[in-house]
Amino acid sequence: MKKTVFLVQAALIGAIYAVITIAFAPISYGEIQVRISEALTILPFFTPxxxxxxxxxCIVANIYGGGGPVDIVFGSLATLLAAFLSYKxxxxxxxxIPPIVVNGIVVGFILNYLYQVPLLAAMGWVTLGQTIACYGLGYPLIGLLERYRDKIFR
Incomplete structure (x- = not known):
């Protein structure tokens, strides 16, 4: 039963992340981005x-995003690392903090590589967008989910 709950939670989180990213595509991709779905990076606080x-x-969202293999592989690995660190x-x-820092660095490098955006500018814009998503949206989400923790995350 525990494995089934884990798989269902993981699948739902992945689907919701991809749908939100794609639904807000105009601001989810590109040189300046605020990926609203990054608010979900607080979820490792509740469940591994x-x-x-x-x-x-993130893999699904990045396939849709058009950044190609570099973004699909390294952008998604950045999300994996950030999620693991957030859990810890x-x-x-x-x-x-981990999604802000890891994505600020890794996605900054990706944008520099793909679009020749100056590296520090790319890192700065990604860090700002991540801060908006993770603290502006994600941190209040923690408070909301804490009220329903026992019903949602068992």
């Missing part, structure tokens, strides 16, 4: 199933 779920959701952080207020 979010780690593979976010990874697979010791304090709730720190949960959004």
């Amino acid at each position: 199933a979010a780690i593979p779920g976010l990874f697979v959701g 952080v010791p304090k709730k207020w720190m949960v959004p």
Whole structure:
């Protein structure tokens, strides 16, 4: 039963991540982006199933995004690493930090490579977009989900 719950949670998280990213495509991709779905990167705080779920959701979203193999592979691996690190952080207020830092660096390099955006500018824009998504949307989501933790994440 536990394995089934884990798989269902991971699948749902991945699907929701991909759908939100694609639904907000105009701001989810490109040189300046605020990927609303990155608010979900707080979910490892509640369940380890979010780690593979976010990874697979990001793969699907990046396939749609048109950045090609570099973005699909390295962008998705950045999400995997960030999700794992978010799961490991010791304090709730720190949960959004790994996605902000990891994606700021990795996606900054990806945008520099794909679009020749100056590296520091790319990193800065991604970090800003991640901060908006992860702390502006994701951190309040933690508070909301904590109220229903026992019903949603068992």
